[in-house]
Amino acid sequence: MGQRTVNLDDLSIFLARLTSLLLRSSGEGAYVIERAVSTSAQAFGCRVSLVLVPEAAVLIVTAADGSTRTVSAHGFPEIIRLDRVAALKLFLADVKAGNLALGEADRRLARIEAAPAPYPWWLKFLGVLLFSLGFAPLVQPTWYEITTTAVLGAVAAALVVAAIHVPRLSKILPLVVSTVVSVVTIELFTGDPAHGGPVLLMLPALFYFIPGDYLSASTTELAVGLVTTGAIRLVYATFLLVQLYLGVLLGILVTGTSPHTLFDTAASADLPRWAMFLGGIVFTAGTILAFAIPYRFFWILLVLVYVTFGVQSLFTKMILETGGTFVAAVVLGAAANLLDRIPAGPPRLILILPGFFTLTVGSLGMRGLTTLAGGYVIEGFQDLQKMVTIVTALSIGLVVGIALTHARATTGPIAPTPPITSEGV
Template sequence: MQTPDKITQKTGSQTSLLEFLMALGKALISAGISVVDITSILERIACAYKVKAEVLIFPTVLLVKLGETESAPLSASNQKPGLIPLNQVSEIYKLIYQAENAEISPEDGKKRLKQILTEKHRFGSIGTIIGYTLFSIGIGMLMRFSPEQILVSGAFGVIVAFLILFGENQTKVSLLLPVIAALIVSSLFFLGMKEGFLTGTFIMLIPALAYFLPGAILTTGMFELASGEIISGASRVISGAAILLLLLFGLIVGLEIAGLPLQQLMFISPSNTSIWWIPYIGVLVFGVGMYLFMSIERRDMPWIILILYIAFMGEQVGNHFVGGFFGGFLGSLLMAVSGTLTERYDHGTPGFISILPAFWILVPGSLGFISLASLVGQNYPAAINNALLVTMTIVAISLGLLVGRVLTEPLKVEK
């Protein structure tokens, strides 16, 4: 029979563990990790401390029950706008690996997590601006833009980088950033076209606005739906669609400000470069941009570059031999498998960090922007056709993630 002291000690230990799991779960939700993975992580940690956990997670709410101790509902929305720096996410996963082996007490784990979340961006404001500029240039190279169009993409990227920094610690402003960025960039672009300084189509706006394109959100939402997380998955899909509509609104208002007649817009692909190796260099430029912009740890960078090329090559091979949908599926599948393998081999670089940048390589969000922008030119049949194309592309990428997860499940080992 347990003494009152032992019962009190056990209850206190469970309370500390519960507080640690709640704080950790909130941080992981803020990082944008799927509820499927967060649930698995929290349950493994509880098991390591010899406690059975029941976890209920929604995109902004977290509930955890350990034995007879149950948490109150916790609002788990990100307190700061935007994605948290990836150096913080990397350190959080180090803490997770320790907790999964019960190598750190819940009290120390909570203190360590608090320290991690106060760490600053590794490269500061200058690194953010340079990184996002390279990010935009890299995507322009991936889309085979001409050299002049790539430079324009980089210039617009500088403008958007300043806007991102402006809204960094202002939650209300950050909610409007997609509209503000699309409005300013599109106004400048369409005015440039009207005055004859710029040539091209609205597709040239994609690299500068790519950060706001919800490709990762939509794909994660579809992945959660396929995994049975209906509420979370549906919430992400709706959120992603809303962001696309905000971008579209900003683009339309920018067009109206410029006063450019619709008939002057050519809703076709811009004149692309014929240099075949430009996209391959673009992957590297994009990766370096992500390194600076997203504050990635130096030790994580080689794996990220590797998986960027794996996802890109997989998509290219699939597109060439079968078609676009299979290209998205194959790129996503190889991305998921290689991310898990590198996490197992390196024992430190999380799969989430290594595959996150590759979502922008697969670019499902930009396709959605293109389909919605077709509405600007009142090309309704094209808009409907493109919307279907976007949906199937996101399904293909989500299916690749799901199949990759199934294939790599037996390879997961304790850290």
């Protein structure tokens, strides 16, 4: 890779824009940003140091002659536009290979930033609905759960689409959705205890908002030594869980229902095996549409969903749920890391996401909070303890899987190499 002489001011602006976009796409964790930005700076003959927090960064760019520039970048982390993550993988590979001049690279980055969402609003609506329906059999394998989720998922999807056009709504969307879903569930679907507890009926429709990805990313960042970024992301994930929890409680208050109804009672399974198998297809299709993933990645993601679920189910029977989750995470992390090396294939975050969701991490947190609110202290703390254990097992499993398959010749930022953070400054 040949180094090129560029204007340091122009390069600093370019790297700040790149960092901002990477921050907005950092659902896998902030540790991937340092390698991507450093590699890009090296491609243009410079070095860069970063001070990172989840939503901002300070870059110190140093040229070969020792001159420096300091710039800042901001970007709120999210995973709702993964088409940009896919485009960034190819873009970063071209920058690293020296195929782009700085001006051309800057224009191409601008096109990635300005690109419209790949799917119209009605497909976004369908995606959130299918995402919920595909997850429903994993909560309760009953026809009633699926029927209930069809209604509640449509309500949640409508609010998600509305928030696209009403930015203020997006700030409190988890609270609004959980309140509405709670009211509808209690008023329409909780007459017969044999159908399961209200929280189990609500969960599939709320799963899109449960911050399992943030919980896992924060734990991963803590595991690789990024204490500041991991702690901040953990606090934010907890804040999102509390919004969902408060929304469920508001629904209880509005309907005048006793909090004791929040205790989880599971219904007897009545779904055939073919419906469970079909759920994986529905779930993957929903993930594609809900998170703006290019549809050409559907089949590879579907295979990873089935592999992850199969490994978790097999090893859960052998070494219980925590062990099964850990082994499934190792397999998922290793498979995603290896498949990420395919130049035209999906990046690792997209490969991990659907399989990760099948491990149902964040739902345990809300179940624990709502069970506590219902007055069932022991059961609530058991759910919360289970959440912490499984989140840790999942995060460490992903790190182990990635480490076992790590290679220097990769198509993007792979290894969790810690950047310079505020702890080391």
